[in-house]
Amino acid sequence: MAKIMLSNQRAIRLRSALRQGILLVTFGVIVGAIFNGLRTDGLPWVGLWSSPSVAVQHLQGLEDVSLGKAWALYKSGQALFLDARDPEAFQKGHLPGAINISHGEAIAFSEEVRASAASGIHIIAYCDGVGCSLSSELACALQEYGIPQVGVLINGWSLWLKAGFPVERGAE
């Protein structure tokens, strides 16, 4: 008898928590919608989320370097790749001759990159994934330090690897 009463109590408690939980989620949904509505740069309810549209979002006017162009420049010795991924990913593998410039390190490498750019070398930043914005952020940071000719190879690491082009491993 006591067992049945206890299980009934538990069921009532669970039902009550469920009801209140639904109410909590409803309030949360309203709060989220209000916050977004109050923002001047709020997110539209319907967004375009295809690979090209995400890539365009990241580029923000920067030069979009195709895989073919990057390969041609590399073959002719006119490309300097900047790997914007974290050092661990870089150690596992990177484009030939790439320099690993993690987030916030652009200033430390700006002179080296500037010297290469001045000698006619094409500077190409890359990271991994269409949604990865690190390469475009790096290109923007370098532009701020006065190096305007930085292109971006969107989804560079995956594309390069998929194409079967040569890669290097370990630190530079």
Next chain:
Amino acid sequence: MWSRFMAWCCSPLISLVFRWALGGIFLYAGLIKTCDPHGFALAIYNYQILPGWMINPMAILMPGVEIMVGVSLLFGIRAQAGALIATGLLGVFALALGISLIRGLDIACGCFSTSSSVGSITWLYLLRDLILMVMSVHVFFLDHEIASVDRLIQKKLYEKVNSE
């Protein structure tokens, strides 16, 4: 020894610590995402799980739910319901993380930061998520409503009824 450990595990103090910790974590995560809905939408997109039309509504609404769960747990307002929703959310996050790790995606978590420069997800992220889930289950079953608004309201009502 075992019974002492169990008694310690089920103590009201542990439940309170878990509730406050979870409340703070959810409130922080919700506010961070509310401040940068574009970054959070991109983080959701990178998981490649949801269809495109669901990404923006999710990025707009989920932070609000996280904030409400955080407030509920932190202040003890319908904390059991808060713990229930927290468990559900953490379960969904764990599933998304697990799928992405198995698929070998090199993406940022989007858990406590919307920036893609915070490093890629690892199995430790999944472990952290599961620990938080255990904590929320603990709060759901064993919360004693210590230092909670609910308890305060109950006390006031009790006093009012007694005085009449």
